[in-house]
Amino acid sequence: MQERAARTRQALVHAAAREFDDNGYAAASLTGIGKAAGTSTGAVTFHFTSKAALADAVHAQGVAVTRRALQQVDHQAGPLRSAIAMAGAVVRCLENDVAVRAAARLDRDREDCPPNWRAVWSTAVEEELAKAAGTPSCAPANPSLVLALVLYLVHGAEANVRAQRRGGAPETRAGSVSDLPGTRAGSVSDLFTRMWEMLLPVVEGPPSS
Structure with a gap:
């Protein structure tokens, strides 16, 4: 019984994530989410007392997936490249x-859903860039400007991902960070990686002699 309840709850979280992603918080309804999950509105309210509670569960899952992706980044290449790798991991999650x-999207639609998803990853990137400040690998660059560039490119990547989704690109189930595929040729994450490959020599400057 508990296993069945857990499956129902996860199905509701996944259906709600799709609804919030596609239509935003205000337009989402518990009735529509229940129908998409193949269950009744009563079952939805049994697991979640309100739309806000369901949105909190979706948001928490998105944050957890992002945190795990950040933790999997290899830091052996130094703080600057680690920061860029973190940003790339966020794009792959998106x-x-x-x-x-x-x-x-819930970050933008609601003001009451801490911890802010963007703050989770941008703070991690900022901390990594702070380690790079003053090191030879980041000498020519202002870390705050590098952070701003990362933010712009990630948000641009998000917009590109949403445009591709509207065109019918496939998606995985919520919470499947361990199953994320590698960077695909022609994907948004592939473009993000290639852009940074072009930008990094400028940010890092010439190799020290």
């Missing part, structure tokens, strides 16, 4: 996980 996209 590309492949509906709960992450829903969390990003």
Whole structure:
């Protein structure tokens, strides 16, 4: 019974994530979410007392997926490249996980859903860039400007992901960070990676002699 309840709850979170991602918080309804999950409105309210509570669960899952992706980043290449790798991991999450996209949209739709999804990853990137400040690998660059560039490119990548989703690109189930595929040729994450490959020599400057 508990296993069945857990499956129903996860199905509701996934259906709600799709609804929030596609239509935003205000337009989402518990009736529509229940129908998409193949269950009744009563079952929805049994697991979640309100739309806000369901949105909190979706947002928390998106944040958790993002945190795990950040933790998996290899830091051996130094803080600057680690910061860029973190940003790339966020883009892959946006590309492949509906709960992450829903969390990003809920950040904009609601003012009462801490911890802010963007703050979770941007703070991690900022801390990594702070380690890079003054090191030879980041000597020519202002870390605050690099952070601003990262923010602009991630938000641009999110917009691109949403445009591709409207065109019918596939998605994975919410919470599947361990199953994220590698960067695909022609994907948004592939473009993000190639852009940084072009930008990093400028940010890092010439190799020290």
